[in-house]
Amino acid sequence: MVQSYDVLVIGGGIIGLSCGYYLTKQGKRVVVLESGGFADGASGACDDMILFQSKKPGINLELAFESLELYKSLVGELEDSLGFANYGGMVLIENERELEVMEEFVMQQRSYGLDVEILTKAAMRKKQPFLHERFIASTYSPMDSQAYPFAVMHKFARKGRQMGMQVVHKSPVVGIQKDGTGDFLVTTAQNMQYRAPHVVNAAGAWAGKVADLIGLNVPMEPRRGQIIITEKIPAIGETNLWSAKYLVTKLKPGIQIDSTEEEKRLGLAFALTRTEGDSYLIGSTREFVGYDKRTTMEGIRAIINQAVSFIPVLKDVNFIRAIAGLRPATPDGKMVLGEHAGVSGFFTAAGHEGDGISLAPITGKLLADMVCEGRSDARLEELSPNRFASNAKEVS
Amino acid sequence: MANDKDFFICRCEEVTLREIEEVIDEGYHTIDDVKRITRAGMGLCQGRSCGKVIARIISQKTGKPLEEVLQTGYRFPVRTEKLKALEEEGPSDAENN
Numbered sequence: 001m002v003q004s005y006d007v008l009v010i011g012g013g014i015i016g017l018s019c020g021y022y023l024t025k026q027g028k029r030v031v032v033l034e035s036g037g038f039a040d041g042a043s044g045a046c047d048d049m050i051l052f053q054s055k056k057p058g059i060n061l062e063l064a065f066e067s068l069e070l071y072k073s074l075v076g077e078l079e080d081s082l083g084f085a086n087y088g089g090m091v092l093i094e095n096e097r098e099l100e101v102m103e104e105f106v107m108q109q110r111s112y113g114l115d116v117e118i119l120t121k122a123a124m125r126k127k128q129p130f131l132h133e134r135f136i137a138s139t140y141s142p143m144d145s146q147a148y149p150f151a152v153m154h155k156f157a158r159k160g161r162q163m164g165m166q167v168v169h170k171s172p173v174v175g176i177q178k179d180g181t182g183d184f185l186v187t188t189a190q191n192m193q194y195r196a197p198h199v200v201n202a203a204g205a206w207a208g209k210v211a212d213l214i215g216l217n218v219p220m221e222p223r224r225g226q227i228i229i230t231e232k233i234p235a236i237g238e239t240n241l242w243s244a245k246y247l248v249t250k251l252k253p254g255i256q257i258d259s260t261e262e263e264k265r266l267g268l269a270f271a272l273t274r275t276e277g278d279s280y281l282i283g284s285t286r287e288f289v290g291y292d293k294r295t296t297m298e299g300i301r302a303i304i305n306q307a308v309s310f311i312p313v314l315k316d317v318n319f320i321r322a323i324a325g326l327r328p329a330t331p332d333g334k335m336v337l338g339e340h341a342g343v344s345g346f347f348t349a350a351g352h353e354g355d356g357i358s359l360a361p362i363t364g365k366l367l368a369d370m371v372c373e374g375r376s377d378a379r380l381e382e383l384s385p386n387r388f389a390s391n392a393k394e395v396s
Numbered sequence: 397m398a399n400d401k402d403f404f405i406c407r408c409e410e411v412t413l414r415e416i417e418e419v420i421d422e423g424y425h426t427i428d429d430v431k432r433i434t435r436a437g438m439g440l441c442q443g444r445s446c447g448k449v450i451a452r453i454i455s456q457k458t459g460k461p462l463e464e465v466l467q468t469g470y471r472f473p474v475r476t477e478k479l480k481a482l483e484e485e486g487p488s489d490a491e492n493n
Contacts, residue, residue: 020478037426037428037429038424038426038429038432038433039430039432040428044432150432150433150435155432158422161422167423169429189437230479231440231476232439232440276435277409277435277438277439300482301482301483304479304482304483305483307478307479308480309481314479315478315479315480315483316478316479316480318440318477318478318479319473319476319478319479320439320440320442320473320476321442322439322473323472342468382480
């Protein structure tokens with residue numbers, strides 16, 4: 001049996017559900033096809049940060065600002081708090097070299113309108129009294145925020161359904177064809193068929209495999225992030241935290257930072273956020289290990305050693321769970337958003353790596369504008385899937 | 397007077413029968429779906445107390461056999477552990493599954 005819609009969204013994570021929601025809101029008949037269950041992929045195994053300080057000044061930072069505004073309006077629109085909170089964030093600096101890089105970075109971000117500053121050691125310790133003594137300074141931005149991914153996904157789905165959106169679980173897509181009428185015919189593993197003039201590939205780490213079904217190239221690698229979750233404890237500081245080492249290596253790959261072999265292999269970086277449930281999420285790793293999303297003793301132990309070295313009192317805290325998700329990573333660190341030149345009506349919205357929660361609302365809204373109005377502003381050119389079309393095939 | 401559905405199924409996260417039934421009515425029919433949406437089973441006991449009760453509620457409401465609903469895994473660690481227990485090298489009694 002073939003069911004007809006205006007748009008088929010492949011992938012029911014936070015990006016797919018956001019796309020589905022905003023498309024439905026614009027009057028489209030939408031079905032979201034999810035291969036697993038609710039929040040089965042990276043969106044259900046991540047932290048909850050809406051970070052500004054980790055964004056390189058440019059399109060990612062601009063979109064993050066717009067996404068934050070959307071989150072604020074979604075709280076009313078979706079009739080839920082969405083776990084939205086604004087604790088601010090601090091990047092912890094261990095030595096002069098990191099301080100130098102972060103000072104330059106903070107200047108750039110300020111010129112883009114981000115409210116961020118460098119704190120002295122005393123000011124830092126006032127906000128974070130349990131930090132290890134060795135940190136010499138930190139950044140601070142009151143804008144860093146958070147949202148609870150499960151609530152955001154559930155409410156996108158619930159409100160979308162009220163407006164007619166369908167979400168189908170356990171429906172991996174196994175075939176995509178374009179028929180004589182120009183419509184797409186999408187087949188799932190259960191041999192169900194769905195027809196529509198538009199397809200949105202929001203399959204996260206699997207976006208390359210989905211694009212491949214219709215002969216398109218989307219270079220996407222799964223990057224495993226492991227995180228541990230603590231029991232509920234009283235707040236141990238005012239803000240969320242992460243390490244400068246991560247940002248410095250991301251922003252200035254040329255600079256040598258003291259890292260052990262294990263840290264390099266695991267892509268270890270410190271990130272600590274207080275969750276909706278009063279637990280802490282402590283991360284994380286960034287590893288290329290294919291589609292293996294198991295947690296590992298090596299990864300968990302490395303995260304714990306790092307966490308205790310940053311905040312020694314954590315050693316007496318219980319951890320109740322370890323999780324791992326596959327972040328969708330692109331070769332240039334930017335998401336893929338737009339219509340494919342070779343196959344009109346086929347869009348990809350994926351590749352956010354660690355920015356999926358931050359950028360989900362703006363991604364869905366921009367995607368819906370593109371599909372509904374054929375409109376795409378020029379600044380989004382650099383996110384187009386067509387940036388990979390010419391040379392990427394030759395390389396591989 | 398409190399309604400007979402306003403009692404906690406998951407005591408760690410204080411999730412009531414009413415909340416769980418609402419989510420099942422929305423079409424979420426697995427333990428993982430219900431857990432992720434309501435937080436039931438995400439607390440200190442990690443669903444060891446309430447997991448089977450939730451499975452039974454899903455089974456009763458959907459007509460799915462209980463054995464089918466119960467098929468789900470536990471996340472590492474199997475028991476809660478102090479961070480310092482894993483800080484040092486060496487084997488741990490918390491095993492990955």
